[in-house]
Amino acid sequence: MTLSQPNDSRSSAAVARDVSGRSVDVEVAVVGYDDVVAVSRNPEVFSSAKGFTIDDVPAEILEFAMSMIAMDDPRHRRLRGIVQSAFTAASVRGIAERVRGYAAQIAAGLPRDAEFDFVPDVATRLPVQVICELLGIPESDRPMILAAAADVIAGGGDREFVTAPGGAAGLGQIYGYALELGETLTPTEFGSFVILLITAGFETTRQALAWALHLLTEHPDQRELLLADFAGHIDNTIDEVIRFASPVPCMRRTATVDTELGGAHIAAGDKVVMWYLSANHDERIFDGPGRFDITRANAGKHLGFGAKDIHYCLGMNLARLELRVMLEELFTAHPALHAVGEPALLLSAFISGIAALPARTRDER
Numbered sequence: 001m002t003l004s005q006p007n008d009s010r011s012s013a014a015v016a017r018d019v020s021g022r023s024v025d026v027e028v029a030v031v032g033y034d035d036v037v038a039v040s041r042n043p044e045v046f047s048s049a050k051g052f053t054i055d056d057v058p059a060e061i062l063e064f065a066m067s068m069i070a071m072d073d074p075r076h077r078r079l080r081g082i083v084q085s086a087f088t089a090a091s092v093r094g095i096a097e098r099v100r101g102y103a104a105q106i107a108a109g110l111p112r113d114a115e116f117d118f119v120p121d122v123a124t125r126l127p128v129q130v131i132c133e134l135l136g137i138p139e140s141d142r143p144m145i146l147a148a149a150a151d152v153i154a155g156g157g158d159r160e161f162v163t164a165p166g167g168a169a170g171l172g173q174i175y176g177y178a179l180e181l182g183e184t185l186t187p188t189e190f191g192s193f194v195i196l197l198i199t200a201g202f203e204t205t206r207q208a209l210a211w212a213l214h215l216l217t218e219h220p221d222q223r224e225l226l227l228a229d230f231a232g233h234i235d236n237t238i239d240e241v242i243r244f245a246s247p248v249p250c251m252r253r254t255a256t257v258d259t260e261l262g263g264a265h266i267a268a269g270d271k272v273v274m275w276y277l278s279a280n281h282d283e284r285i286f287d288g289p290g291r292f293d294i295t296r297a298n299a300g301k302h303l304g305f306g307a308k309d310i311h312y313c314l315g316m317n318l319a320r321l322e323l324r325v326m327l328e329e330l331f332t333a334h335p336a337l338h339a340v341g342e343p344a345l346l347l348s349a350f351i352s353g354i355a356a357l358p359a360r361t362r363d364e365r
């Protein structure tokens with residue numbers, strides 16, 4: 001579906017205004033499941049090299065910081081080929097016990113009789129520990145890395161509504177740190193890859209965890225079902241959380257040639273935004289998509305990790321492991337764990353997330 005056709009023959013990007021009056025590029029919004037799959041799987045026509053967020057990121061930051069996620073093949077294939085063996089299901093199983101150790105520690109440290117904020121106290125901690133562990137970052141440096149990653153994700157300032165990552169200070173800090181760490185790739189490639197891992201690996205997984213607690217609290221019947229047979233339901237629950245909430249709500253491509261999609265004309269140079277959040281609620285694929293149902297038979301069809309295309313989430317196995325183990329440790333230590341009150345949502349077109357989520361380990365009674 002095209003939101004608006006270009007209105008300037010010299011440029012394919014028309015100018016529109018958002019609710020606050022700010023001028024914004026007009027993009028093609030791809031909202032149906034089949035169309036999102038079609039765009040994802042046609043990287044010759046829909047390129048990643050000009051960026052993957054709705055707002056453009058300055059070219060030098062894109063090149064410097066975004067690694068394979070902002071590349072087309074053959075550069076993309078080469079980089080992904082070098083690192084992907086570390087992220088297979090088998091490699092990830094190899095670190096499962098260490099992940100469990102961290103998760104158990106986090107669960108054991110939660111207050112028994114006081115309210116706490118689930119986002120910093122639980123959801124943020126595990127992904128930070130795991131990525132830092134993978135990269136060999138010592139405990140003492142982890143707070144610095146976390147603050148730098150937050151700066152990148154927040155766009156580097158106090159913008160109210162974030163549409164692209166940024167944060168030169170945070171990028172610089174992680175990059176400098178990464179250069180000292182390893183040498184499998186060229187130093188430049190390694191630096192960029194570490195930035196990508198830290199930003200892609202932290203924010204997404206912690207958001208999925210926060211959504212999981214919120215959704216399971218909002219739907220006590222589903223929570224009861226899960227706790228009655230945790231091993232039997234947890235994998236599908238994770239898929240349903242990711243389908244329902246889509247922590248990465250969209251990814252952008254840029255058309256390399258004039259083309260058509262779903263009857264709409266797309267001009268070379270148009271930004272094409274694949275809305276996973278919308279595709280994951282496409283009623284032609286998901287029956288009653290607004291229902292949170294951990295037994296949904298086709299929850300695993302969601303596009304929350306991408307559409308099995310060349311950029312399909314490299315960290316999916318790791319994310320699944322973290323979510324499974326953290327939720328298991330939490331509910332084993334605190335069967336009554338629940339959110340209290342509404343989540344404070346992040347204002348971002350880049351991450352569909354929860355900034356704060358008050359929680360308790362026991363009933364208030």
Ligand code: HEM
Nearest residue numbers: 068069200201204205208248305306311312313314315319
């Ligand atoms: C619930 C958690 C996560 C979600 C929802 C998620 C989602 C996504 C999505 C939608 C993409 C883009 C797919 C595409 O364009 O086709 C992506 C790419 C990527 N993700 Fe994740 N992700 C998660 C966790 C992680 C973790 C834990 C890591 C690393 C430790 C990671 C590393 C990456 C990388 C490196 C890419 C780029 C791959 C490429 O360009 O070839 N992600 N992720």
